[in-house]
Amino acid sequence: MKATVMFGAGDVRIEDVSDAMIVEPTDALIRVTRACICGSDLHPYHQLERSETGTRMGHEAIGVVEDVGSKVTKIKKDDLVVMPFAYSDGTCEFCQKGLNTACVHVGFFGSGMEGVGGAQAEAVRVPQADGTLFKLPVGEDDALMPSLLTLSDVMGTGHHAAVVAGVGPGKSVAVVGDGAVGLCGVIAAKRLGAEQIIIMGRHDDRIALAKEFGATDVVSERGEEAVERVRGLTGGFGAHSVLECVGYAQAMETAIGIARPGGAVGRVGVPQDETIPASLPAFFGNVTVGGGPAPVRAYIEELLPDVLEGRIEPGRVLDRTVGLDGVPDGYRAMDDREAIKVMVRP
């Protein structure tokens, strides 16, 4: 079958690889009908060390179940399913508490884990199928497919940032980063009742979309100027809730700088540094820093009705569609900020 393999920074290729198959009795095999390229895929696109074998890419998918292992009981052949970016057993104490990304059997697709491939491919093996996959009540070419696809990662991730940051009715919210996750963070903040939503970014197309999603203010400055602007917009004190959707130290420093005393930063951008900056400002402001890999599997049930009934349209962040052969150029387009997020139809 064909699959996306990254052999080093900037070197993405579509390769013929051995077919995905059932390995464990708890596995399912899905034929991928939709996948995406993720902002987090750009980190290896910048930094991955060259190797002969390469790394399979892709961790967001919708697909049709082609086969299941002997111990899979809930997921059936021919089900159309969302595949979250992490697999989880659905039964351990962490899954029961809705933190599937800390499952005792957790693993991540497209991460180079042995025996687990990537979703930017014709098919993918899904471990812990019963706990991981979520059956959709629509057909594989439903018009809502882009929005449903975001439940595999970016919409759930933006929602996680908002939940961790304590977004609620009447709150002021600042979203650091206008990528797909940041834009979904705007949707999540609006959905959770925020009164003010400040989007921080500088790409016209993304800002326009953020406004359609509910952003009330735009801050395009960076660093200390951005901090001053947000404080000015929030009565001088900063935002109650800050969604850090980037992952770089400068973004986190800004996030802490614009949080109101007693406020919270929800970080979902994969950190690119060993330490969290601005320890003292966070401490003296009693600002909480939380977040991590979003338990998107746990959030699907909450978010799905709003997608199915059209109240939220996170699929609009997917502004380009390619076939598998177009994936390498999709990486380039995202890296060049030509596309917000690329959908893949294998």
Added chain:
Amino acid sequence: MKATVMFGAGDVRIEDVSDAMIVEPTDALIRVTRACICGSDLHPYHQLERSETGTRMGHEAIGVVEDVGSKVTKIKKDDLVVMPFAYSDGTCEFCQKGLNTACVHVGFFGSGMEGVGGAQAEAVRVPQADGTLFKLPVGEDDALMPSLLTLSDVMGTGHHAAVVAGVGPGKSVAVVGDGAVGLCGVIAAKRLGAEQIIIMGRHDDRIALAKEFGATDVVSERGEEAVERVRGLTGGFGAHSVLECVGYAQAMETAIGIARPGGAVGRVGVPQDETIPASLPAFFGNVTVGGGPAPVRAYIEELLPDVLEGRIEPGRVLDRTVGLDGVPDGYRAMDDREAIKVMVRP
């Protein structure tokens, strides 16, 4: 009057200074009946740059009101009051939400702020008296005085760490640091219903007290060994709630390392570094890091009944008493770990 002045690292002296007095109409003047030396006073004791004028020391006190400014309405002459380490107006939006340490008029005693002295003195000027001071329903030599005195800082601070770390019934709690704040953190964790309380420290006298306060387990290892031990004591996953009561990077790294996925670290040790370590472990474990200067003023109402009725005895951390002249040796004794915390009777 006599007051404690630190002129440089290790150089603490009792000096004759000009009398404390009312400056603003919202001030009170209190005659200090009890003060303490704080673990955080040891930071300047190690690091303060030498100066001619020195810095007034002390931020925890109980005292008798000698005079009040013309705009003070709630606090009266002759009231016996607790003076929290920070002053606050009691009316701004942050005070109303119980975050007095973010008050728009906040200031800190014994911090070198112009015109505000320290509490290790015969008297102290208290700005924002109505918002800051809390009247006690006992006499100035009541036997509960040591425990009441801890409401000015360490008991409220330990409680804050526990609140921020989400301590509650059935939870496992680890307390990093066996100083006075850590010991009060044990009291707070027990009081909030924790099922397991692990004290991390290596001083026999403090550990013994921690056990009397409710600690169920002791971990004396440090670094990676400490992390392994705590995980072993908590089913392999770490503690739900971690109270970081030290402030050094190594302590914070340990705190994050022993937090269960989805858990929380409440930090109240004044950070001695610009960054928070272990960003990636915190992120991948969805561990929240919060805390800061405790709004002890807001906590007095909750904690006072338990002190008055003897259900908690935080005053036991005050294991040495000195007069003003004994303050310099009190610093030495705390720095040498001869005393846990020193009470001062001016």
